[in-house]
Amino acid sequence: MTTATRALLLMGSILLFANAYAQDRLSGVLKNELQREFTQLKAADKNVYYMSYRVDDIVSYRVTASFGVINSIDSNRVRIFTPTVRVGSYQFDNTHNMQSGGAPGTLPIVENEDILKLSIWKSTDMAYKNAAQIYEQLLTNKKVRVAEEDTAADFSNARREVYFDAPLNYKALKPDLDKVAAALKKITQVFKQNPDLLQGGANFEFKITRKYFVDTDGSDIVENGTETWQSIFGNTKAADGMELPLYKLYFAYMPSGLPAGDSVLADVSGMSVKLSALKNSPLADPFVGPAILSGRAAGVFFHEIFGHRLEGKRMKNEFDGQTFKNKIGTEVLPAFLSIAMDPTTKNVSGSQVNGYYKFDDEGVAAQKVAVVEEGILRNFLMTRTPINGVSGSNGHARTAPGGIPESRQSNLVVTGKSEKTFSELRDMLIAECKKQGKQYGYLFQDVQGGFTNVGRTTPNAFNVLPTEVYKIYTDDKPDELVRGVDLIGTPLSMFKHITACSNTTETFNGMCGSGSGWVPVSASSPAIFVDVIETQKKSKSSERLPVLPRPDLDKQ
Template sequence: MIKSATRIFLLVGVILFSITGNAQDKLLQILKSELQREYEQLRNADSNVYYISYRVDDITTYRVSATFGVVNAIDSSRVRVFTPSVRLGTYQLDNTHNMQFGNTSGRLALVDDETLIKLAIWKNTDAAYKNAAQIYEQLLTNKRVRVVEEDTAADFSAAKKEVYYDPPVHYAALKPDLLRVAEDLKAITKVFKQNPDLLTGSCNYEFKITRKYFVDTDGSEIIENATGVWLYIFGNTKADDGMELPLTKLYFAFEPARLPSRDSIIADAVIISEKLSKLRTAPLADPYVGPAILSGRASGVFFHEIFGHRLEGKRMKNEHDGQTFKNKIGTEVLPSFLSITMDPTAKQVNGVDVNGYYRFDDEGVMGQKVDVVENGILKNFLMTRTPINGVSGSNGHARTAPGGIPESRQSNLIVTGKTDKTEADLRSMLIEECKKQGKPFGYYFADVQGGFTNVGRTTPNAFNVIPTEVYRVYADGRPDELVRGVDLIGTPLSMFMRIAACSKEMDTFNGSCGAGSGWVPVSASSPAIFVDLIETQKKSKSSERPPVLPRPDLDHE
């Protein structure tokens, strides 16, 4: 059913383009004609050239920011980022071998002046070819003196030719009312101004309109539109011992009208302000080993950082990668009650807009839903057009920031569990496990700001999830206690097997991931999980004292 609906949508897109696109979108025609010209001439000059693609990210951004009830900036920008990809050699061995791609992106004129655009395309394609030719010659030399590599799969693979056109963007209709947005941000950040404990209390708004173009020598022609709006409230304070204490809340939607109301966001700002004051005087946590609960948002980040990055297929071509799961397809890698899907075709999860949605990836392959883990068993990896031993063919997960080189990246991570447990049930399990282990308390990780993980062979394959809101849950029934200075750490394989249960409720973390090929939009949706053994360490802190002088806005009141 999903595939049929997709075909219908594609057909509608083709019809729309035939009516309006050819008359209005000159850039695609310029890209196609210049691609053909450059390819023919480079092939005549060097028969090793076998594939070229052109990618353009045409991005218009509107921004508003405010701090403590005052607007800092209202601005807008537009940029066209052009990225050529030139491959020399064969599908089996080319200049990208072992990810030795050089970055040769540039900028195109914002007006559709054919001469200006063609000159920029020519200049950047020439640079991309020279870079690729140099790398290819070095690879041929190195192959003669190096041992046989672990992964003998090809460097590139064929993909289905795709033809898809979104209709032209109506920028005037999409432009937000920035003055109204500014008034909203002033009202939101006035909440922070009223709290003398805060060093910063800000709100940022960003609405982005992206029109992406992709053409290649295999015949694909794609134009895809995307919109997304972020509203980000942020406050921070400092404890007397110098520890920085930030709290944030992020809102994402595809359209500004889908953001929460101003009153709802103001209510969230009040909660953040109150929590920051409590964090200033909260006890500093010591290193800990014992049971814990991770909320849905916290566990979503946990699975993204610790599990998802180890499913990214292209990185496994690199012999310096830890390749945690490369030879584990068909084996148990998570408890049998958990399954994980990566789904770029999903625009919402449980009614929430999710940031990792797209139709086509950055190699011109249609995004596909991939069931990577079913009932704890590893089934698949996230693949680009670069195969690895045992897994070939892209499943539409080649992604990059504008101007970057596509790598295997996550999209919308969705964790599901076979369970009827509520979060209250997990809390009861936590208290029972504390008593069993002789621990006076366990931890509840309510929210996180992100995390990172090491996946290389030369460093320990460890992770660090960075919580912002953590509570001690006491086994003797005392009220939960907010604490500060906690980092959740560990090694992945041991941690996965400590997951003992999950809730039936799910929450979503929308964000951006900066691994490998730059910042790309992602989301992670997960139930809360109960882990019978986790490890924490103390968070690093500044040695600087809190400000001696009061904030000037408070000093004059």
């Protein structure tokens, strides 16, 4: 390629960028208004040292169905505006110990610059007043409190980023909602045929997001994103009142990436059969012994029990348990396991994953972070808020629209070297059961989620919520589906009992609601064998089964 050709290509790129930028009036308004208001606020209060504007412009399409009937078809659009005003200095400001002072609002869906500026001005003024008030309170508190454990600054510098995705063609992206509705109606008709079910439905949601970020450091970012969710779910109830739900989520970036209708119908039929089996399955007793967690179950386990303890910003808070804060360079997992957080990938082992983004919510480029290498802790998930011993963001500041960015997970990927087939893991389970004098061990096949405590004032325990659990017996007795099992424990103890993993990876896509609100995440992991786990009985309702039959069944 000649120098002249390179120059022409560069000029073409610049013109294309400038043309796209000119088409997006909101981007220009945000940039200009940020500079105007920062200049004026700084003149009024010398302690104002940084500002940013964030907008999430979201278009959503939704279809819901139940028992062969369409419940709703709707769409909406909203622009959520989040101003950030930092008062104080990089070392100490209004965000200290996770305080803030924001004032999120909405922007009208118009192109009129005067109307947009008015809305931006109102929210910014409120954000400044809140930030200034909190800063003054923090200065007062600082005089009467003991020295803090973490002396790192409240904010750090970041590289200036300029990035601009082309304006979206909303008309071309709009899904065929009538076609979607027909598919969901057909899918949920299968649930209607099962008299054991109290609920049998399906949801579809396609979301188009255009995210804007500008700050006084010069970053100027506009990033597009799409996500598609389709879920199927059913619910039955045992005679003792226990609610028994099953769920299956399908994720793709575009509706065309969802599985074919026949595949979903097969999943619905299987779920319906399984729900009837669950209704009549035995209630499990509390148990201590060996178990296998499927790849999906293990992914949720690592997300809940391990991942949240790597979120750096929460370690500024002295009420946090700070499980791993001083353990970088030490062994925290078995040596055959490694974990990375990778928001830069859209696929893991052939599955589309939900935690992808180009820039985080502080305008920092997404980065793959090797948090554990062969069992050794190497890094935390960092925002622009440093902690003692770790400074500089690695692109993991995330929040729901309107929230305050915190350290959050993205795409968690577990890899292992002690790889075995599932059959070999099963053999290990049976051998360990015999060694411990147990008649059976557990297989956790699927889960709906989980939660964990990370504070100092409560036990640092976890609870993973399985939906499909089997007893695997040491004799020739067939595997037995059971209900009422919750997987519980404490993290440091549990990690020591992971002894092997499988040679295949499964992915759990979902939304995490910790800290700064709901953000898209995924967790991919091989199945793991644990020589000791603990379970407890699941809570249950005291309500009887419905006295009246379902209306559609009463007609038959």
